[in-house]
Amino acid sequence: MNTLDSGQRLVRGAADVQAGRFPRLLPERFGAGPAGLEDHVARYGRLPRGWDGYWREELIAEVGRAGLTGRGGAGFPTARKLAAVAAGRDVPVVIANGTEGEPASAKDKVLLACAPHLVLDGAVLAAGMVGARQAIVVAHDAVREVVHGAAAERRRARLDQVKVKVMTGADRFVGGEASALVNWVANGVPLPTATPPRIFESGLHGRPTLVQNVETLAHLALIARWGARWFRSLGTPAEPGSMLVTVVGAVRQPGVREVEIGTPVGDVLGLAGGPAAPLGALLIGGYFGTWADPAVAGPLPLSAEGLSAIGGSPGAGLVAALPADVCGLAETARVARYLADESAGQCGPCVFGLGSIAGALADLATGRSYEPARLRRWMAQAEGRGACHHPDGAVRMVRSALAVFGEEIDRHAQGWCCGRRPPGVLPVPLRGTP
Numbered sequence: 001m002n003t004l005d006s007g008q009r010l011v012r013g014a015a016d017v018q019a020g021r022f023p024r025l026l027p028e029r030f031g032a033g034p035a036g037l038e039d040h041v042a043r044y045g046r047l048p049r050g051w052d053g054y055w056r057e058e059l060i061a062e063v064g065r066a067g068l069t070g071r072g073g074a075g076f077p078t079a080r081k082l083a084a085v086a087a088g089r090d091v092p093v094v095i096a097n098g099t100e101g102e103p104a105s106a107k108d109k110v111l112l113a114c115a116p117h118l119v120l121d122g123a124v125l126a127a128g129m130v131g132a133r134q135a136i137v138v139a140h141d142a143v144r145e146v147v148h149g150a151a152a153e154r155r156r157a158r159l160d161q162v163k164v165k166v167m168t169g170a171d172r173f174v175g176g177e178a179s180a181l182v183n184w185v186a187n188g189v190p191l192p193t194a195t196p197p198r199i200f201e202s203g204l205h206g207r208p209t210l211v212q213n214v215e216t217l218a219h220l221a222l223i224a225r226w227g228a229r230w231f232r233s234l235g236t237p238a239e240p241g242s243m244l245v246t247v248v249g250a251v252r253q254p255g256v257r258e259v260e261i262g263t264p265v266g267d268v269l270g271l272a273g274g275p276a277a278p279l280g281a282l283l284i285g286g287y288f289g290t291w292a293d294p295a296v297a298g299p300l301p302l303s304a305e306g307l308s309a310i311g312g313s314p315g316a317g318l319v320a321a322l323p324a325d326v327c328g329l330a331e332t333a334r335v336a337r338y339l340a341d342e343s344a345g346q347c348g349p350c351v352f353g354l355g356s357i358a359g360a361l362a363d364l365a366t367g368r369s370y371e372p373a374r375l376r377r378w379m380a381q382a383e384g385r386g387a388c389h390h391p392d393g394a395v396r397m398v399r400s401a402l403a404v405f406g407e408e409i410d411r412h413a414q415g416w417c418c419g420r421r422p423p424g425v426l427p428v429p430l431r432g433t434p
Helices: 003-008 037-044 054-066 078-086 107-114 116-130 141-156 178-187 214-231 265-271 304-310 328-341 348-365 372-382 390-404 406-413
Strands: 093-098 134-139 163-168 209-213 242-249 255-260 279-284 290-292 318-323
Touching: 037 116, 037 141, 037 214, 054 078, 054 116, 054 214, 078 116, 078 209, 093 107, 093 116, 093 178, 093 214, 107 116, 107 141, 107 214, 107 242, 107 255, 116 134, 116 141, 116 163, 116 209, 116 214, 134 141, 134 178, 141 163, 178 209, 209 214, 242 265, 255 265, 265 318, 290 304, 290 390, 328 348, 328 390, 328 406, 348 372, 348 390, 348 406, 372 390, 390 406
Parallel strands: 093 134, 093 209, 134 163, 242 318
Antiparallel strands: 242 255, 279 290, 279 318
């Protein structure tokens, strides 16, 4: 009997989860507060033990068979990251990324607030899989104390084989990028970079570093208990499993929902009570995501493969519904200004390029002027030339807005707008508001 089978013998009382019923990751009721260790074990059972030798390699292989990918936005195969860090020449370190710098997203905060032990299971498990002695959980300030309390509860129970440290993340949009997170943990500066060496080779204090989103780690903890076949009982063959999605804007019941990957976008809106008003556009994937026509996006599967038809992806797990009577250009200009202000300030394409793009959009939204050739030239000059990928994500969002709001652009160019301008459907921190 292999270790995965042994793990399955430890989950008595978790029949509903093991049977694949929803929710896999979250308690039935969000308002009940964080699950304590006793309730967590009753729901999921304890993690299987023995992380060295054959077991470590076998579990990484099982994660590969499960097809788990990162839930933080990039969607990179988790098993490949685990194997790369495990093959490093120094003792690795694991960082659980719960910073959630995306202003409209709440999925990671909800997960940490409701099921902190599931995330800690995944962080400790990942540490054992790569040979690390420490797991650092970087949480949003709103849920740090919940995670800290859960970690203390585990220490009292002498549950974990590695040291767990909990800290607060940087309150910046760029702070959740993996290299920026490593720099934040190391020296308190959330500075992203795309230059070698890569963090899996030389990250925190020069050691191989695994950075994984907290939702990814929660899924990892479930795969360790029930295996790849169980995980693949949901989702699509190419993109198995479930995912957490934050649905905001003009829906009747905004909030976080767990959905099967491949669920049509329109059905995801239905899980949030459906539209509260006629919709003009959807922003899918977050502030680095893609604007889309609801009629076009509604039938598409919420998956990387399904959304590729509109140049999009699930990204950070956000679906924002914009009412038809709200000016989409004004909303885009607000977000673009916020993203420009969130620049790490280390390269011209970001500092000057995004600032110019945001200014041009503000001019367009207010009817002052519009020079499409200049705006598109600025976007081309910013994209792919930054010291990190921040300019690329911002340009992607702006480019999709120019396509989806084309008719509105023509009206603005003629000096009038048919949309309202409320305080803002898409939230941005005050420091980023123009």
